[in-house]
Amino acid sequence: MALTKPLVFSSLLVATVCLPLTLSTKAHADDYSDLLDILRAKGSLTQREYNTLLSKHIHRTSTPTPQRATSSAPHATRTASTASTHHTLGQGTHSIQSAYEDGIQFDPGAEGDAGTRAQLAADRAEASARSAQQALLSTQNMMNSSSVVRVAKYVPGKGLTFKAGPVDINFSGFINGFYTYNSPAGGRPVAGGVSTGSSGFDSSSVRNGLLPAGFLLKLSTTQSGIDMSAVLGMYPGVNNAKNGAFNANTGGSPVGLGTAGIDLRQVYVTFGTKEVGTFKVGRDLAIFGSDAILNDATLLSVGSTGSNAAPGNTSLGRIGVGYVYADWIPQISYVSPTIHGFQGSVGIFQPLDEFNYAGENLSAGSTQHSSPMVQGKGTYDFKIGGVQTRIWASFLVQHHQGLTSTTIAESQHRSAMAEAGEIGAKITYRGFQGVAYYYRGSGLGTTGLFFDGVAANGRKRSSEGYYVQAMYNLTKKLKVVGSYGVSNLYQAPGETDSILVRRNQSEVGAVYYSLTDWLNLVGEFAHTESAAHNGNHNSDNSGSAGVILLF
Known part of the structure; x- marks a missing residue:
């Protein structure tokens, strides 16, 4: 579960970044920043992941988007100053141009880094699954080893049966x-x-x-296709x-x-x-x-x-x-x-x-x-x-x-x-x-x-x-x-x-x-x-x- 959450959230963020900017840049910036703040508050993003994703968002929203010429030319484009509008979440305020704590340095990275990290997370999940499967097979092999003693299901009146590798050891009796x-x-x-x-x-x-008392020990096994057993019974x-x-x-x-x-x-x-x-x-x-x-x-x-x-x-x-x-x-x-x-x-x-x-x-x-x-x-x-x-x-x-x-x-x-x-x-x-x-x-x-x-x-x-x-x-x-x-x-x-x-x-x-x-x-x-x-x-x-x- 700890591995699944970051992968899901990363995929969600990548999908969000790649959506066409059909809404106003102002609204998109506010929604995306809100989402980043929520994920960081819940512990789903590290500070470095948060900084990297926010940097990419700033870079994307600060780039002018070509528009078709219209009669309202003064309003045809959105400038970087519009993207510098402040966003507030709770008591924290982020400026798009200075959205990081003092002393924090980061590499905004290329636009494909989020997808790369998602792939790396998927690779890690697959490797973890393979490791778990190998651990299970190793445990099963160990349990079937002749050096491990197991106990068979107890049946009343049939005694206790221990399995030591290929040998069944049964101890039963009465008093x-x-x-x-x-x-x-x-x-x-x-x-x-x-x-x-x-x-x-x-x-x-x-x-x-x-009947006197009785204590019976029976050892059973199969060798070369032959079933065999040895029995010793004491009756004090x-x-x-x-x-x-x-x-x-x-x-x-x-x-x-x-x-x-x-x-x-x-x-x-x-x-x-x-x-x-x-x-x-x-x-x-x-x-x-x-x-x-x-x-x-x-x-x-x-x-x-x-x-x-x-x-x-x-x-x-x-x-x-x-x-x-x-x-x-x-x-x-x-x-x-x-x-x-x-x-x-x-x-x-x-x-x-x-x-x-x-x-x-x-x-x-x-x-x-x-x-x-x-x-x-x-x-x-x-x-x-x-x-x-x-x-x-x-x-x-x-x-x-x-x-x-x-x-x-x-x-x-x-x-x-x-x-x-x-x-x-x-x-x-x-x-x-x-x-x-x-x-x-x-x-x-x-x-x-x-x-x-x-x-x-x-x-x-x-x-x-x-x-x-x-x-x-x-x-x-x-x-x-x-x-x-x-x-x-x-x-x-x-x-x-x-x-x-x-x-x-x-x-x-x-x-x-x-x-x-x-x-x-x-x-x-x-x-x-x-x-x-x-x-x-x-x-x-x-x-x-x-x-x-x-x-």
Whole structure:
């Protein structure tokens, strides 16, 4: 704007100077002098510009203008004395012949100087515009430089993403905490059961839910047309850790001077393209059972408590009471592109041991594996009207070698092939969401992968389970959930009745309120029952209230 005004006024003055003198010289001189005075008073003209323009005006108006001869000859011409008429503006008086302050010297210049100055001003404006454009391009180049770190637009629940040159750095996570009161309803012990009903004592705890805390770091980039990423996920709990078979997930140790456990569940790389698919190498959630747990509403609450008097890193949620835990397993896996809603995945995984979870010499174990575990899954997503639907089916196969028990020696080279399959569906319509899931296995076991899957006599046990869940958003912030689930473990051929778990089941009702984009309030009630093959039975009730923050 500071550059535009002088250019406009200069052009105006040039145009005024060049107008034909059709009016009387006296009137033109007064109007032009008035205009110069006004422009100088407003600061639009410097003193030198004012002097130069006024000098030109004096020179032009003092030159006689030829006129046609008329009968009034004495009045045909205007002399320089006429041009010396005084002009007054405010308190300032200018004589055309001495219109400048004492001591001021100036060069009236040629008549074309005003036009030259206008051209120079235009050139300066153009140069300034070029300079501004170059500065903008320089700034853009600097922002795209690998030495500049930018922040991508934040999306609630998706973490913070920083762009360092060609690398995206995403940091996300969650933290939760619950007060849980568990009241055993009594009963007799069940080996491998998930209910605390036979403990005989009420318990209070401040603990994690099915999720511990989680802090995930992901680095992503594209090189030579290949999309790749590196992921590290740490999952610490709030309760004291206790050494045991399940490491950080073993029941806790509520003793002074304890420390929380850190569960490094994720460390993997991915690479691939949209056309080829994505490969994964490292430790991450397995394929079989993953949709079951990721769609479980108790993932954001507590569900079945497990050990509440000495809580570990997590509760059970619906693990063992509707599905077998997918687990975090070293793997080399592949996920295909999505084609018309279909997508497939398959992988080889670190083989896991058959594990005598129930104790009491009820199950066989194994430690020898000549081949990897294999898992695969297919999913189909589609929408009919306003109903969004996902259907999935998955399988698992692993060969167990070197089975041992109180009746099987390792030298006998007994083996068993564990096999399992699952199917599930999830539908979403407006504020409603429903999930239905079913699994069946041979040698799969219950609760955890290959927990009590093979009997002490070396024969495989069959197992199955399911859960159904309904969720409804009463408002944008408030939703209610109800779910029911069962896990059954059947006896192997040749077994006799024992305290081995036959059935775990639970009913869960919960309310979730989104206080903010990050913070959710949770209230929940859960009833859990366990039954053994010999008729033993127990149950418990628990109430939980807490918060979970996701960022």
